[in-house]
Amino acid sequence: MALTKEQIAQRIAKEVKDGYYVNLGIGIPTLVANFVREDIEVEFQSENGILGMGPFPYDGEEDPDLINAGKQTITALPGASFFDSALSFSMIRGQHVDLTILGAMEVAQNGDIANWKIPGKMVKGMGGAMDLVASAENIIVAMMHTNRAGESKLLKQCSLPLTGVNCVKKIVTNLAVLKIENNKFVLLERAPGVSVEEIMEATDGDLVVYGDIPEMQL
Amino acid sequence: MALTKEQIAQRIAKEVKDGYYVNLGIGIPTLVANFVREDIEVEFQSENGILGMGPFPYDGEEDPDLINAGKQTITALPGASFFDSALSFSMIRGQHVDLTILGAMEVAQNGDIANWKIPGKMVKGMGGAMDLVASAENIIVAMMHTNRAGESKLLKQCSLPLTGVNCVKKIVTNLAVLKIENNKFVLLERAPGVSVEEIMEATDGDLVVYGDIPEMQL
């Protein structure tokens, strides 16, 4: 069974380690916060200017001066801090953020990523994504394995305008966990009940399968 | 009569206009604050991180966390602000400071200034002087016309290592007020009782004297 978006987030949450500063992109990545183990200390950074982001506020406690990068109302945890955009990107560009989790339209087997523009169709802008992928040492892409037309999003080469080059290290999709190594996708884990053959079929780029591939533990 | 250091500061104070942000160097420039008209609003910036610097504290009220660029204990006026060194030099480099007054060992007729090093003898460092002279639009040099050996400090060309090039616009010495124009010193005012001839004699660089030169008003 392919994973739901919540389950993708749940699997990614296991990559979040004690003491990490984490930047979560919009969409599936935002859900990761819900699944992080409660016995570890993690701080979420939002590039619009908060470190120590907490859960959504209770109804009636929303503050227009307190939002995340997705423009959603949020709360600040005890020990949080607010700062300006330049200092926020000092954290990102200066590699002080330990883990970046973001969505993608396409990922190529050399680590290129595209997620900000479909020429002639959709141009929302890159927001902070280009800074994040150009700077982060540790990037996990959270996405569906195929697009709505059923086409693979794991490609030999990106067809859409790039967000960054040679930057993605790990990908968690509804079908699999993969890493990028030597210009190839390497299969690490299968979604429960999903076969290696199904994953190979859904992957357009070169896929390497070493031995038995375990099922994901959620 | 040649001016005292206090009188040099007093004459320079007349260049300080309402609404100016002013950076004062160490030495004679520091004294300028004492002579600024009380009916105008001026804010003094010190590059170690204060805007709205006030007078020295009363005995017993010194705060080690409140000093000026000369490491002297100071006070903060109501409306003052503290900031870090990078933002302090944003004010200076970004040309937000309206007037810079500093001392010099030598000034050349092309506006070059030397005030930070005597090779083999004295090397204290440039502090913020190089940033100030490279950035400021409006620089006044406060100094004695000659050095202790009686040699002119207004030269055709500086002999000491430079602090900045083509940057000085105005000079106030114990003998005269001069501006720099077309690669020459232009005499604007004489110290009370000092003759044009005395000034010419004390000036090594090319000195232009147009018509009658008025005495300074202090």
Add this chain to the structure above:
Amino acid sequence: MINKTVTNVREACEGIKDGMTFMLGGFGLSGIPENCIAELVRRGVRGVTCISNNAGVDDFGLGLLLQKKQIKKMISSYVGENAEFERQMLSGELEVELIPQGTLAQRCQAAQSGIPAFFTPAGYGTEVGEGKESREFNGKMHLMEYAFKADFGFVKAWKGDTAGNLIFKGTARNFNPNMAGAATITVAEVEELVPAGELDPNHIHIPGIFVQRIFKGERYEKRIEQRTVRTRK
């Protein structure tokens, strides 16, 4: 202290002309200079370039200027959530330059700081890097980016004093401190304006030297773009 107060938003916007370049603080609809935007609409200034992280929504923020077709060019990092914007952009009526958010912030700060250019890795190898000088540092490629130039900067703070000192609240801070002093004239609008001396000098986020004009905004809607709540258990 030097007094930076002006009577109202009209006086604050004196000197604004068609064709100028503006910088506007805010992220989404949070921390935007609502009163200045309303005045720009009222004045009907046209053909302007706006440097702003976002472009508002259809009927609020910079969306109000877009509706009146007052904007010639937008320089932003993210412009989703605005149908009229998309229409003008795709039809070619509106010129749009999209740049990485960190680069946008840094180009403002560079302008504020008298740093004419700097290097950043963001955008290398992408459309953003096309035509730009690139260079390797520490084994990694970087793009050279320039300080912005703008005629007017409009920033919004929570509290301010008559000397122009500003204090921001929460994530409404965002680009506002980086844009103060980055344009020829910086206009600050604040929710609360106090006499110089009432704010703790240690708490000032932006010193008054970066602000030319300050006024208390008449009203703030402070609209929330994505109201998101959790349910009480």
Add this chain to the structure above:
Amino acid sequence: MINKTVTNVREACEGIKDGMTFMLGGFGLSGIPENCIAELVRRGVRGVTCISNNAGVDDFGLGLLLQKKQIKKMISSYVGENAEFERQMLSGELEVELIPQGTLAQRCQAAQSGIPAFFTPAGYGTEVGEGKESREFNGKMHLMEYAFKADFGFVKAWKGDTAGNLIFKGTARNFNPNMAGAATITVAEVEELVPAGELDPNHIHIPGIFVQRIFKGERYEKRIEQRTVRTRK
């Protein structure tokens, strides 16, 4: 919140080795990391490079390290007021690189921010510009300057919390915020250490992400270099 506290200055300085490069906050003797400097003396670490605006006085601040000849090289903007320093420099025992103060601050901030290089007009046409790349922007010549690299940064704040958030007081702020996060490991010593959540998140000058280790300094002399007073009338 991630807990950055260490027990004491000894634990805070774990991993320090001969030959390393240190950044130290402070202007004159104001805002210097007194406890860390004392520990560096105690450890007898040698052959180190210090990036610090000043070099202390003969018997306080970095002067203490100079007396023990622990410093191989100083990178500073102003080093007056220190006879031993001058002696070591003129005799060639001590290597000294003097750079403009604004450039020093910006090279720290660049390191903190992942900006590998930037342009500044300071020092163009002087000794400081020799051997450096220069370039014209807006009709004015500028030098290209690089971000610093350092192994340890030692900063001193007034208050801090267990999450590493820092608040500074008065002009003791100076280079400290710009050096936090500019070295591989940043050690913060504070006069008062409180649990995370006690400081107003709007008042934090430097967020804890830039600090790896924080501790409460055992004692602070906070010596005044130039006591200057006016007389009461």
